[in-house]
Amino acid sequence: MKYLEEMIEREGRVLSGEILKVDKFINHCIDVDLFDKMGKAFHETFKDRGVTKILTLEVSGIGIAVMAGYHFKVPVVFAKKTVSKTLGSDVYRSSVYSFTKGVTYDIMVSRDFLCEDDRVLLIDDFLANGKALEGMIDIVKQADAQVVGIGIAIEKAFQAGGENIRKQGYDIRSLAVIDHFEDGKVVFASGD
Amino acid sequence: MKYLEEMIEREGRVLSGEILKVDKFINHCIDVDLFDKMGKAFHETFKDRGVTKILTLEVSGIGIAVMAGYHFKVPVVFAKKTVSKTLGSDVYRSSVYSFTKGVTYDIMVSRDFLCEDDRVLLIDDFLANGKALEGMIDIVKQADAQVVGIGIAIEKAFQAGGENIRKQGYDIRSLAVIDHFEDGKVVFASGD
Numbered sequence: 347m348k349y350l351e352e353m354i355e356r357e358g359r360v361l362s363g364e365i366l367k368v369d370k371f372i373n374h375c376i377d378v379d380l381f382d383k384m385g386k387a388f389h390e391t392f393k394d395r396g397v398t399k400i401l402t403l404e405v406s407g408i409g410i411a412v413m414a415g416y417h418f419k420v421p422v423v424f425a426k427k428t429v430s431k432t433l434g435s436d437v438y439r440s441s442v443y444s445f446t447k448g449v450t451y452d453i454m455v456s457r458d459f460l461c462e463d464d465r466v467l468l469i470d471d472f473l474a475n476g477k478a479l480e481g482m483i484d485i486v487k488q489a490d491a492q493v494v495g496i497g498i499a500i501e502k503a504f505q506a507g508g509e510n511i512r513k514q515g516y517d518i519r520s521l522a523v524i525d526h527f528e529d530g531k532v533v534f535a536s537g538d
Numbered sequence: 539m540k541y542l543e544e545m546i547e548r549e550g551r552v553l554s555g556e557i558l559k560v561d562k563f564i565n566h567c568i569d570v571d572l573f574d575k576m577g578k579a580f581h582e583t584f585k586d587r588g589v590t591k592i593l594t595l596e597v598s599g600i601g602i603a604v605m606a607g608y609h610f611k612v613p614v615v616f617a618k619k620t621v622s623k624t625l626g627s628d629v630y631r632s633s634v635y636s637f638t639k640g641v642t643y644d645i646m647v648s649r650d651f652l653c654e655d656d657r658v659l660l661i662d663d664f665l666a667n668g669k670a671l672e673g674m675i676d677i678v679k680q681a682d683a684q685v686v687g688i689g690i691a692i693e694k695a696f697q698a699g700g701e702n703i704r705k706q707g708y709d710i711r712s713l714a715v716i717d718h719f720e721d722g723k724v725v726f727a728s729g730d
Binding site: 413416 | 555567598603614647
């Protein structure tokens with residue numbers, strides 16, 4: 347999506363360790379117009395898949411997923427990373443290793459919110475090593491539901507996640523695909 | 539807002555300790571149509587205040603704030619509860635005591651995203667003791683910006699937060715106001 351690529355070029359910042367800082371428009375300050383355009387783009391791609399639910403992960407996926415849910419007119423479920431008084435213990439649970447933070451954490455979804463009839467669109471802000479996405483896929487499998495598509499804002503194609511998950515037969519639409527970083531600049535893969 | 543009250547009556551559950559569980563439509567599974575209606579209601583109330591930015595708090599405020607931002611056509615900033623590699627140290631910071639969890643935590647907003655010209659609408663899912671809201675007000679003050687309104691989904695009027703904050707002169711619109719719980723049921727305050 348040209349609009350997102352241009353925003354990354356204009357407002358993003360490449361930090362050491364191949365981290366792309368997008369806090370100006372995605373994960374601290376949210377550009378709602380951009381999120382609306384991303385939600386529309388995911389709807390355009392996956393509108394014929396009979397999506398019944400969108401699943402994302404707290405925190406940064408929520409805003410994008412909500413705008414996608416607005417276009418799909420389906421509920422959005424966000425997997426939780428912490429136990430709370432209202433979550434209860436009757437949950438689907440999967441372990442996710444975070445390369446950025448060097449820790450393993452659990453993600454949880456109440457069994458009330460995914461059932462075997464669900465056709466699930468997964469949404470997340472970043473796809474790099476793909477561990478968070480694999481955790482969500484695992485949770486959908488535990489519910490005997492079906493992943494019918496995956497929508498990602500920014501994919502780092504030089505990390506293995508996208509390739510691994512596509513090999514398993516999942517259909518991923520990434521709105522901006524970063525081929526590599528060069529001298530502190532982002533080089534996008536060609537095509538959308 | 540009648541629509542929200544009816545949804546609370548139909549889908550909410552009162553747990554011990556005066557906790558209202560709204561995970562079916564607000565804070566685990568999101569009813570996007572409800573969020574859209576809430577965003578519209580906040581816009582209707584505060585549209586003449588010259589809002590330039592919406593400030594909320596991760597996690598549960600984000601979805602509501604994004605739908606409000608969609609109607610106001612302004613950016614949404616969410617205060618963070620944890621330090622990350624991309625947040626940096628140049629932040630406004632305030633301490634918030636959580637009665638539910640019995641702990642004090644910091645909320646942080648990068649100095650990049652609030653400035654003295656900003657006219658800020660605060661959004662959150664719940665208002666009970668008001669500590670989170672006071673933390674956000676503190677952060678807006680640190681930025682020399684102005685709080686021009688406060689939009690809350692569910693206010694527990696039997697706890698002190700709403701009264702305390704209104705006494706300080708802030709204008710709060712709560713879409714559902716709970717007067718008290720009775721035999722495991724919600725009793726709403728009259729009027730919206």
